[in-house]
Amino acid sequence: MKCPSCSDSKLVPFFLEGLFRAHTCKVCEGNWLLIDDYLRWKEHNPEYGFSQDTVFEAEDSLKALLCPESGAIMSKYRIAHDSGHRLDYSAAVGGVWLDKGEWEYLKEKGLAGSLNRVFTAQWQKKLKEDSTKITFTAVYRERFGEEAYEKVQELREWLNSHPRKADLRAYLLAGDPYSADK
DSSP states (O other): OOOOTTTTSSHHHEEETEEEEEEEEETTOEEEEEEHHHHHHHHHHHTTTOOOOOOOOOOOSSSBBOOOTOBBOEEEEEEOOOOOOOEEEEEETTTEEETTTTHHHHHHHHHHGGGGGGGGGGHHHHHHHHHHHHHHHHHHHHHOOOOHHHHHHHHHHHHHTTTTHHHHHHHSSSSSSTTTTO
16 A cells, blocks of 8 residues: 555555554555454453653645545544644545654543544534634633623623523513513
């Protein structure tokens, strides 16, 4: 198999951290692994804990990569909402390309033990929701000012937990709550 990142180098079989089958590129130091191999290993080692004390310098391939087994274009999946890193996944064969340092990054984030979850619709949806919340929080903080934002957050939490919240909202939104007119 040819390296999807370097294109000219060959992938060499090895065991990632001596744990499960993978292939590595001696030139770019990326790793190709099949989710099935990872899951089979994980099934037999459910209690294994990955050390999160890693030092890494992760690189991320920005270009579209081709699956080294099928030749199909691999999809890029976000890892975390606070990271620009994307994992390349081949749905055709269930393989993952990890650029140099990405395995260490997954360990640092506590995701090495659940690598397969990164490729689920639920995981990607949650990342999108988290990113949206962060974006709107920044917009509101800028628009309202820090002090007003904190106060309105407190009011919102109190209002949403109150048993008569519908009545309280109606009272707040009425132009004159003491009049029968709008």
